[in-house]
Amino acid sequence: MGRRPARRISIKDIARKAGVSHSTVSRALRGSSLVNPRTAERIRRLAARMGYVPNAAARSLVTTRTSIIGLVITTLADPFLAEIVRGVEEVALEAGYRLFLATSNADPERELAAVRALAESRVEGVIVASSRVGELYLPHLEALGVPIVLINHQREAPLIYSVAADSYQGAVLAVSYLIGLGHTRIAYIAGPPMARSNRLRLTGYQETMAAAGLMPDPAWIMEGNGRPEAGEWGIQRLLEVPLRPTAVFCYNDMTAIGAMRAARRAGLRVPEDLSIIGFDDILFAAYTEPPLTTIAQPKYEMGRTAMSMLLRLLQGERVPADLQLPCRLVERASCGPPLEGSIPMVPHLLAERRLP
Amino acid sequence: MGRRPARRISIKDIARKAGVSHSTVSRALRGSSLVNPRTAERIRRLAARMGYVPNAAARSLVTTRTSIIGLVITTLADPFLAEIVRGVEEVALEAGYRLFLATSNADPERELAAVRALAESRVEGVIVASSRVGELYLPHLEALGVPIVLINHQREAPLIYSVAADSYQGAVLAVSYLIGLGHTRIAYIAGPPMARSNRLRLTGYQETMAAAGLMPDPAWIMEGNGRPEAGEWGIQRLLEVPLRPTAVFCYNDMTAIGAMRAARRAGLRVPEDLSIIGFDDILFAAYTEPPLTTIAQPKYEMGRTAMSMLLRLLQGERVPADLQLPCRLVERASCGPPLEGSIPMVPHLLAERRLP
DNA sequence: AGACAAATTGCACACGTGTGCAGATCCCTG
């Protein structure tokens, strides 16, 4: 069944044509100093002319090194991941590693299949960048017996290497910015309740409010799930709160987009009647109406850092277990000073944990 | 240098423990009928207990089959590609193939490296989904000597297998819709001039206008590049045209997003003063203000179709060289009837090439 | 019990590449 591709030429073919043994060819192509420079050059030319391409499988079989890193993500459809993957890829390529992509689409069966594929390919290390759940199968990954680095992991897992954006610092940044604009009634539309990032952002929100002497009304904290609907619901319910907030800090940009839409429908102008700030700085944040002010995660850097970390682990070096990278504020047009209401005297406080 | 992962157990280890030869183990695990069912079962249990994982490299070395398909894309950051990749992946997995991702980021050097990596991995086939250029290195890919299927290729390449959205039909759909709403002065903001998709959409636009007895003013056709800036520029220049259009057909959604932004800045209401229709139906099209009416490309289906096509090619079957998949209209809120101006008597024409 | 077929197993080689070690070749020195 099936046409098989024409057999590619091997070092033995080259050896025959060059009148040497395949060992010499192997050494010549690998640049070994054990072979006569003139012979080596002749062989290299011959190989190029014959269109030789080394067989990765055969090589990895004998060297027991595959130079493959497994990259586990839930789905490519998450626009947040693209930049992370780019960073990972960049560093991997520089170091001569290749990426084996394993997507699960949050389907347990496929997750298992993905892990099996990683195992059969003998990946040397794994990076998990599944922004959502999916860490259910972390034990399976650990069974591979290779180093693992998590990006933005959502569960507390103290003994595992990980790289994450500093969600706490980002939240402080966002809320400080709103307070600096004069807001005192600031709401938070949350993300997935169990997510580590959500808890950290909530804490950052609460502590920054407290540090400014502002007591957030519990009714200003809305549950959510990180999707646009959450933003819409949040705004709808916020409209019924007695002391209506003048600004909303959203768990992420998708939530903020939903919030902006609901605000518009309710006849609220952004930012005049309501300031909205997001988190993530996804591609689309620059094109909303008005363009969304948000907290940018250093996605590309996170990807690079995670891969560098993995490389060092592969070298047997010791590395810090949990790296936090700082976020930065991207000021666009969805936030402004509150229109009505008393602007209280609030010192322009900025937490000590600022950008370097 | 570097810690090497603990040697995984092989069929020989299992053979020793089971008191049989490695051949028997191999056959038992592969489900060969040549081995005693009881023995086979015993071996399978033992293998599971010992945590055996087959070595893909060794297997592919002897079978000369890798079960790997190369997937070439420019960048993951293109939100358009995610669904395509998902479709490809789905079919590949069902058929027992794995994907080797090669991204080039439009860097010629990396393109070459990517192709080399594909060659060394001995991929059995290649799918190219680089929505932008990048087909400069198609010759390199062809040198691999494996079947290639292109998705939405942008150059005329009659002898190459390809799957594409029917851009012409999509354009007819869009313009017919606008005409049906009563528009007679319809502009087109184009995409990359050399792109096949752009030429087809332009032709669809022109022919539909002509078929309706409408003579498009050449000044209504604006050059572009498929990015938001193009939409902004297009609208700006359109404002200076004597007979201002009441509707704009944009090459793609990113262009439409730029157009909407520029229209808003110019004080035009969408859709009351200006109807805008896009093309692609990217994720964010549903979240613009107003939500963007657009022509949806069957991205997921295109991915599935391309992979199915490749599978059939691998089987040695004959398949049609160029498959066109129909687009469909997604009605949201960015289009409406023109406010002022005479609504001419135009039969609600729909080209014969409609959705099935 | 013996003969024969069928079922089961093991031997040996193959895939393409890398490498330790022994052998071959070259060059230099005395």
Add this chain to the structure above:
DNA sequence: CAGGGATCTGCACACGTGTGCAATTTGTCT
């Protein structure tokens, strides 16, 4: 010219898995 070291090359085996063929065991029938 002999000796010896340095340089280069080839032999042979290894990696883990699959498979044709021969050898062995099992089962069946007379």
